[in-house]
Amino acid sequence: xxxxxxxxxxxxxxxxxxxxxxxxxxxxxxxxxxxxxxxxxxxxxxxxxxxxxxxxxxxxxxxxxxxxxxxxxxx
Numbered sequence: 522x523x524x525x526x527x528x529x530x531x532x533x534x535x536x537x538x539x540x541x542x543x544x545x546x547x548x549x550x551x552x553x554x555x556x557x558x559x560x561x562x563x564x565x566x567x568x569x570x571x572x573x574x575x576x577x578x579x580x581x582x583x584x585x586x587x588x589x590x591x592x593x594x595x596x
Contacts (some may be wrong), residue, residue, distance in 0.1 A: 527550075534547055548562075
């Protein structure tokens with residue numbers, strides 16, 4: 522059995538709550554092999570960041586933005 526090529530990188534994501542307008546950031550690790558990407562958060566397997574991010578302040582559903590994307594205005 523050979524060693525498989527796995528590309529590992531970190532991605533910073535920004536989140537914005539639609540209810541309480543709280544904004545926060547989280548760092549996710551991606552592990553890519555061939556055409557498959559696995560997501561990890563704090564070293565544990567996780568859903569991709571855009572899948573149902575919950576607000577840490579109020580628990581409502583948030584909106585995810587890849588790193589470098591601006592958070593929408595509050596008005």
